[in-house]
Amino acid sequence: MEHVVVVGAGQAGAALVAKLRGEGFAGRITLIGAEAVPPYQRPPLSKAYLLGEMEEERLYLRPERYYAEAGIDLHLGQRAEAIDAGAREVLLQDGSRIGYDRLALTTGGAPRRLPEAMGGGLEGVLAMRDLADADALAPRLTPGARVLVIGGGYIGLEAAAVCARKGLQVTLIEAGERILGRVAAPVTADYFRALHRAHGVDIREGTGLARLTGETRVTGAELADGTRLEADFAVVGIGIDPGTHLAETAGLALENGIRCDIHCRTSDEAIWAAGDCASHPFYADRIRLESVGGAIAMAEHAALNILGRGVEYKPKPWFWSDQYDVKLQIAGLNHGWTAVHVRPGPSARQQSHWYYRGERLIAVDALNDSRAYMVGKRLIEASISPRPGTACDPSVDLKALLST
Known part of the structure; x- marks a missing residue:
């Protein structure tokens, strides 16, 4: 019986295994996830969930029983450490191996961290990417607390909006000349700058971080221009790096993520990739979409092509952001x-x-x-x-x- 293994239990991984079963695949399916919870939605983490308007169970994309009923073997709380492409095996952190006939990598991405020299190792330096990040941030959202948000992209702006709505004193710094400098036109940046300032957020553009200060935990920050700020904690939103570690162990071709063709196939004929970890053709360019819609669409195309359908993936990019x-x-x-x-x-x-x-x-x-x-x-x-x-x-x- 043919065995399809999917590594990465996020939106893309969940969409891929569901599509396989929905299209009539009768073989074995294994979904491996490093987190201990079933696949869940990420966008509400920095919005409704963090604001206390959504319970954890409502984040789940499907009830956990769905996977058992669909014959999908869930390996949760288990990190994949390497791929032996020659033997067609995935090596797990506990030392066990799972063989595959076809493999899909939906390993997403990881938030970029501040280096130790800039205070990245201090307690109170937080990211906003997964459920654990949201759970670590939630208890700190107390009225009057001082938070420094580092990064003026959508991740940083969404974090700033939640903190401001909770009554915190929010300062957001952006090293570039303006917020949203890499992703939106000045007119869109102007709209959101005015929106945040109307809600009391102190936005400082063209202002980089020299270092966070504190002995063991964050107590403040020194900016590149010499300004010193007090802070009770910091949220770092400076982008993500694609999850390519496993692909590297398998010797796959990389190009701004795992390089895929129009069928979502990697340089190994038995391995596909989808979601934030994967780059793919787009007209005359090659892009990597960091979006829920893109992850789901690419994963479903990958599933179809694992089944031999030969369907070209033609991205139709769309995104959203909720702020206030x-x-x-x-x-x-x-x-x-x-x-x-x-x-x-x-x-x-x-x-x-x-x-x-x-x-x-x-x-x-x-x-x-x-x-x-x-x-x-x-x-x-x-x-x-x-x-x-x-x-x-x-x-x-x-x-x-x-x-x-």
Whole structure:
């Protein structure tokens, strides 16, 4: 009986094993996860779960009994240490080995840490990536506590929003010249800067961290410009690194993650990869999508191709971020944009930002404007590029853009 082993029990891993069974695969399936809990949603960790609005069990993607009923062998709380590609075996931390006929790596990514020289080893230096991170952060969210958020990307901004809503004194520093410098246009950054400052967050841009201070735990920080701050703890949101350790032990080709082809297959014919750990073709480029939607879509394509379907994975990127009462929905990828145009929404709190590369529409940031997001996504996926003056004219009905 053919055995498919999946390493990494996150959104991608859960989607992959469910797709295998849903498509009629009758062989053995083993899902290996380093955490002791079944696969769960990550986005609510930094939002509803951290705010106490969602219980742990509601995070689970499926009840644990589903896996037993579907004949999926869960190995939880067990880290995979290496892959013996020649023998087609996965080596676990307890010394045991699991053989496979087909293997999928859905190993996600790990948050970047501060180096020891910058105080990264002090107690009170936290990340925001998994359930353990959220559980470590939650008890510190007491009104009046002082938190330093390091990094002005979406991870840092979401952490700052939760802390501010809980009544903490929040300072956010960004070493680049502005927040969201690598992922959004200045107009989107301007919107979120004003939003956070309206909620009392002290945002300092163009300000790097020299080091965190304290003997054994964080008590403050020294910034690159010499400024000193007091802090009770720090949240580090400076990006993630793809989980490639296992791929390296197997000798797989790497390129900004595990290099995959259009069928999600790695350089080893028996191994596939999906999710945050994997890079893949996208038009003339190669990208690695750090998103739930991308992880699920790629994992499901990988499952189909493990079954020999030969289905090409053609990413349709989309993302979102919830901060305070603002929902940002992003369609497409804004890489290489040359102009951004603003479309006013039905109310003062709504607007959308339309990214163009030359005359081609490549992305839309929709702020509390789900109609602009949905129409923008359909336009991008259909390769329809209305003229900016038309797309951003509020007197033009959004749906009419689909026929331009």
